[in-house]
Amino acid sequence: MVYRVAVVGATGAVGREMLKTLAEREFPVGEAVGLASPRSVGQEVSFGDKTVLKMRNLETFDFKGIDLALFSAGAASAAAHAPRAAAAGALVIDNSSQFRMDFDVPLLVPEVNPQALKRGVRRGIVANPNCSTIQMVVALKPLHDIARVKRVVVSTYQSVSGAGKEGMDELFNQTKGSFVNDAPTVEHFSKPIAFNCIPHIDAFMEDGATKEEWKMAMETRKILDPDIAVVATCVRVPVFIGHAEAVTVEFHDPISVEQAWEALRDAPGVQLVDKREDGGYVTPLESAGEDAVFVSRMRRDPTVPHGLSFWCVADNLRKGAALNAVQIAELLDQQGLIGKRRALG
Structure with a gap:
């Protein structure tokens, strides 16, 4: 058909x-x-x-x-x-x-x-779902299946393409203008985005969170598990394509780095690239044009009994x-x- x-x-x-x-x-x-x-x-x-x-x-x-x-x-x-x-x-x-x-x-x-x-x-x-939510839950799902996610603390580093063509144009024009001493023209973002990071995506809510941060929490619960607690800080960064996230997870049950690696290696939609050496991780630039959610920098979080931290990136226009x-x-x-x-x- x-x-x-x-x-x-x-x-x-x-x-x-x-x-x-x-x-x-x-x-x-x-x-x-x-x-x-x-x-x-x-x-x-x-x-x-x-x-x-x-x-x-x-x-x-x-x-x-x-x-x-x-x-x-x-x-x-x-x-x-x-x-x-x-x-x-x-x-x-x-x-x-x-x-x-x-x-x-x-x-x-x-x-x-x-x-x-x-x-x-x-x-x-x-x-x-929201682009940042998609890549995070793809990475969390295989871990949730073996140890049950209790709490997630995530900081996102989101490319300007998440704001559409206008956001990409603004980064391009401000970057180009900086080399000829032109004052940056701010139209789409709240502050200059070239050579800068802006901790503000979508509208502010009464509790001080932005709607983008609220989306990540609520959507993760609806998709993965309504009992998961999520707190997010969402940041716009001067990257054209590709979102990155630093994710720290507390689990109900014990889980080792080795168990996490094994689960992620077999997980659909995930590509594990985690070498503990210079360059042994994936950056947003490398994720552009790719379909996978890339997971790197998996390590134990020593501040809680059952915790892991990791880095994940994905092309927000594609998988996102x-x-x-x-x-x-x-x-x-x-x-x-x-x-x-x-x-x-």
Whole structure:
């Protein structure tokens, strides 16, 4: 069976990566449709080696006949148009935060909680988690299976591509300007990002945490285990692609570094690169363009009875967004859920 697939937000960094990943993984696309805001209508985006999609207007598009819609256009757009697509018979995979914490919407990382689909997709929407949450739970899952995670303390070092093309442009322009003594123009971030780190991603909440930090805690509980305590500090760093995380985990049960290594070596979606020598770890630069979540620097945390600390990196546009969405689509296809919605629609 082949499907009519719409990619919403196809001109953005994640939307383009979705189209690229669909083609690379040979997802059964019979027809691809690119959708964007009115200002991007008519722009052209490549799909595979031979197809160019001309953007159509999301606001007026009729989703009837679309089997699968991958949304990467922000929460407001998802709120307005994802239910409309689902009502027309499409199965929606949404990359925004709009539906993630809704009880009746699965929040899915295929390597971690495929059982979230056991009740089906009642609203016709599946949520793609936050990019930083995805890579952390992929690394935590094999450890949780053998020792049960009790508490996680995580600091993230998130690339500017997490803020879209505008964030990448701002880093590029500020970096270029610094060499000719131009004063940095701050538009997208709260402070200059070139040669800097900004401990602020998303809006501040009343308790002093940012919404990005809140997302990591709440999404980890929904995906992995509701009893896990999570505290996060999320930092934007001057890297174009690739998020990094320093993760310290307290477990209920004993676990050694050697047991953790063994579990991670066999874990789907994980690549263990952990040599205790210069360069024996993976950096965000090396993760760009790769599908895996890379784990390095595994060591014992001596401050708690059962603790480990590690470093993990991943391409936030791929596993943190587009690849995870396409993997969800593959899982839905395997379970026959896309065809069911087409029949019902």
